[in-house]
Amino acid sequence: MQSIFNYIKNNKKTVAGAVVAIASGIAIYKYKTSIYREAEKWLKIDKNEETKKEVKELVSKNDTKGLKKIFGQRLSFGTAGLRARMGAGYSQMNEITVAQTAQGLVRYLEEQFKDKIRELGVVIGFDARNNSQTFAEISARIFASQKIKVFYYSEPVPTPFVPFAITQLKTAAGVMVTASHNPKNDNGYKVYWDNGAQIISPHDVGISRCIEANLDIWEIEQIDLKKNPLIVNLIENQFDHKYYEYLQSQLPTNYKSNPQTDRKITYTAMHGVGYRWFKKACQACDIQKIEPVKEQVEPDPEFPTVEYPNPEEGKESLKLAIETAERTGCDLILANDPDADRIAVVEKSHGKWKFLHGNDVGILLAWWLLMNLKKSNKDIDPSKLLMVSTVVSSGMLSAFAQAEGIRYEETLTGFKWIANKGFDLEKKGFHCVFGFEESIGYMSSLIVPDKDGISAAVLISQMANYLAGFGMDLTEKLSRIHQKYGHFIFENSYFFCYDPVTISSIFNKIRNDGNYPKFCGDFPIKFIRDLTVCYDNSKPDLVPILPCSKSSQMITFTLDNGCIVTLRTSGTEPKIKYYIEMSGKDDPEKIRSILDNVVKAVIENFLDPKGNNLGERK
Template structure:
C-alpha cells in the first residue's frame, strides 16, 4: 500500500502520494513546506500524481551551482531551476555573507537591477525584500535597465554589492542572477564559494522572506534610475573625442535591441555624443520576453540573428548595424561593403576599439609617456592588442586586474574605460559609432581600417571551432602515459610554454605557477608555440563542448603575409585537432561557430 507524504508546510493540510523513493519523498515534503507560489507548487503536485520520478529527481535532486557568474538556469519548479524559492534562498545566503564581510552594510547597501525577461522584476523584488527586512538600504531600479547600470551604480553609490537579474542572451526560458562586488566588478573566487556555502546554510525561508510589500513601504528602498542615468551619460561623454565631426556626419546607423532593454539607453548615448539618431529595427526595439523574431536573442549568432537589421538597413540606406544583446552588455557590429554585409567577430571589434582607444588617448596626450596605459583581454580573446602595444609602447596583459585601463575586452563583450568594470554594450556601441564617423570623414570603412591594423601591427588569422566532448585533457597532462608531463611539440611544431589553469601550472613563470586565477571547476589549457601560434583549449561553461581558440600573432616587422600566416595556422589547427583532440578516437563531431 502506498504511504502518504504530508505537505502541510503552507498550511493547506493536503497530502500527496509517495513516489516510491524515500529520498525524493523527503524532497517533495521540503519543497511543499517551503514554497508559497501556487504555480510551482502545482507543477510538483502534478509530477507526483503522474509518478514522474525522473523529472522530480531532475528538478529536486540537485541545486543550481552558484559561481563567479552567479546563477543561470531555466525558469521553473525545482531546486535546479530559477523560481521564487531558489531566489529567496540565494538572497538569504548572499545577505548573510555580506553581513559577515562588510560591517558597514547597513550604511552602504545594495544595488538591484533587472532586465525585461519573465519574472526578472519579481526576482529583483524578492531579493530587495530580504535585504530591507534586515534593515539594509536597497537601491532598486524601478524599471528595466541595462546590465552595465548595476556595476556602475555600485561604484557611483558606494555600495557593498550589486545584483542584476538577467540571463543576458540566453533563450527565453532562462533567467539568471549576476552578482557584483564592492569594487564594481563581477565576483571572483573565493567569494563565489563563500556565497555558495552561505546559501546552503540558509535554505529555509525566514518568516518575513515572502513579504515584498516592504519594497513599497520602506524608506530604505530607493529608486536610483534618474540619478544613475544622469551620471552615467555625463561620464561616458569623457570618451567623446570628435563631437564636431559627429554632428555633421552622414553615416546612418541601424540599431537593434534584440527585444531587450537597450533602445532607450542607446538613444541617450547617441545624444550624449551629438550623433544622429539611430534607425531602429522596429520589430525588435520594444522589450519582449518572448523574443518573437529570433530563436536565440544573441547578435553574436551572426547574419542569422541580424536578418531584420539588414532588411531595415537596406530600406534606409544605412551602412552600419549596431546590435546589443537583450541586457545590453554585449555588442555586435555589421558593415555593408561592396554590396554584402560583413559581421565583425568579437576579436575584430576588440582590435578596432583598442586601436581607437589608443588613438584618442594619444591625441589627448601627445607628449605623455604611455607607461601607465593598459589594455587587457581575457584568456580566450585575440592578442592583436599585444602587437599594437609592442609598437606603441603601452601595456597589454591577459589577466583579471584592477588597474587604470583604456580598454579591455572578452569575446563579444567590451569594457571601454573604467566607468563600468564589466562588459558595457551601450558605451562600446556609441564609441564604435564615433569611430565609424571619424573614419568615414577620412574615406575609410571599418573593414578597411581593420585591414590596416593587421597590416601595420602583425599578420593575423583566427580559427575557432568547438567540438562536443571533454575527455582528453588528462591525456594532455600525462603525455605518452607519463604522469605530469605535457607535450613538448605537436607534430613538427615546437611548444614553448604551457599554461594549465585547471591544474595551476604555467611554465612561463619562474615558479611554474600562473598569475591568472585557477579553477578545477572547468578545463583550460593554453599552448604557446615557438612560431607565435597560441592555442587555448577549454570546456564550455554552458554546453557539453570543448572549444578551442587559435591564433598566429607575429611581432611587428618580422614579415609574413596574412595569406602565408593563415596557411600555416590552418595546417597547425589540423595537426592539433588530430594529435590533441583525436576526433576519430574520441568520437567527436566537428561544429563551427
C-alpha cells in the first residue's frame, strides 16, 4: 500500500494525465453511447422507410460523426418557423420533426386561445416540393386529433393563400409548408398568427417550449382527411374564388384590357405553384396577353432547368424566360419564385433587357396603388395613409411618402415586421396602402398581410398595360418618378461565408469593443446603429427605436455625405450582405460615382474579402 502511495507521490503528472485520459475516454464513451441510443429511439418511432434507411446505414458504418450531425442538436424553431435540409434526425426536416412541431403548436394554441381554438381552427397549405404534402397532411391530422377544425388546401398553393384564408376565415393560426426559393433538398414550416401575419416574439419562444414538452409522437393514423368532419377542404370549396374577388377590388375602376396597346407578357413559375393561380387571376382581372415559359410552368420539385429556383438571381435563373420572350415577341417578363410569394420583373426597354431591382418595382407599385386610391376616393386624407419598408430597402419610399403627405414607417427585414407595423397603426386610424422589401417582396393590402407574388404580378401587369396606353414603359415611368422625388442609387450584394467564426470576427472588428470606426475609407461616419448590441449614437439615450437581436448581425453607418451603408448576415443562407445607397437631386452619374467609391471603401475596410477568405461575391 505504501509503495502505491509513494508511486503516486513521485509520479503526480503521470497519474494526473492518466486520470484525465480515463475521464476523457469515459466522457467520449458516454457521448457515443447517447448518440447511438438516440438513433435506436428514432428507429423505433420512425415509420418512413427512407429516413429509417439513412439512420441504419450510419449505425452500420459506426459513423459517430454522421449520427452526431443529425441527432446532436434539435432543429430550432424561430419567428421564421423551420427551414432546413430534408433528411433523418432531429436537425433536419422529416415526418418526426414536423409532427413534433405541429404537436407543440397545438399545445401553444390551446394555451393562448383555450377552448376557443377548436371553433376558430387553423389554415394549412403546402407548396409543390418533395414531402410538402406529406408534412401538411401530418399537421392536419394532428390538429384534427385534438378536435381542432382545419381549413385545408388539399393541393399545392401559393404561400399568400394561407394568410389570406386566415384573415377571411378569422382562424387562430395558419401553417404553410414551404422552403420558398431554397435549394430542392430543403423544406420549411412557416407559422402565421390570428391576424394573418407571420409570428413574432414571444410566440416563437412559446411554441418552441411546447415542442420540447411534446416530443412523444401522437397516434393519428385513424384520421381520414377526406372523411373527417373537422377537415374543410378549401380546394373543393373553391375558396380561391374569394381571392380573385379580392384582386378585383384592388383594380382601377376604369381599367379595361386594350388589345391594341396591352403588352405581351412572358410568365414563369420557376417550376413552382404559381401558373395555375396566376392564370385564373388574369382571367378574373382582364389581363389577356400572357405567354408561359412552358418548360417551367408546371410544378416540379427537382427544378430541372435552373441551378437556383430564385428569380432574384437574374440572368442565370431567367435564361429560359428571356428565350421565350424573344421567341414570342414579349417585352415584359414576370417571374414568381416556387411558392409564388415573390415576383421578379424584367423589361425590354429601348431594345435591351433590363432587370428591375426590387427597389425599382417597389416604388412603381407605391405610385400605382396611390394613384388608383386617389382616383377612386377623391376626398381621401393622405395623412391617414401608411406605407412601410425595411431598413435595407431603398429610402425612396420614405421620400415619396413624405412628398405625398403619407405616413412612412421603417421596420426590420421580414414581412412579419411590415405586416405587424401596419396592424399597429391601423388601430390608430391609419390605412396601410403598401409594404415592401427590396428582396422582391410586395404587400398591397393587410387582407394578405404577407408578401404576395400573385397580386403583385396582377398589379404590375395592369400598370404596364396602363402606361403602354400612353406610349410609356416601366423604365421610363421609373425615370420620371426619380426626376420628381430624387435619385436613389444603390448597390446591394453579398459575399458567401460558411464560417461563423469569420463572420463574428468581421463584425467584432468593426465594433472594436465599442470604439466604432470614425471613417469608411476617406468618408467620415456620422452615425452608427448596431441592432445586434442595441446601440445608436443618433439617439440621445443611444438606444435604437427598432428591436435588437443578439442572434443576428446588423450594423448601419450613415456617412457625412448622406450615404447609408448596412452590413448584415442572412437568416437562412451563409452570406454577409451589404446594402449601400446614395441619394440626391444632382446628376445621377455624379451620385453613382460617389457610391462606387463608398462601395469600394466598405469592401476593403470592413469586409476584406481576401484577408477573411470570403467566398464568391454576387
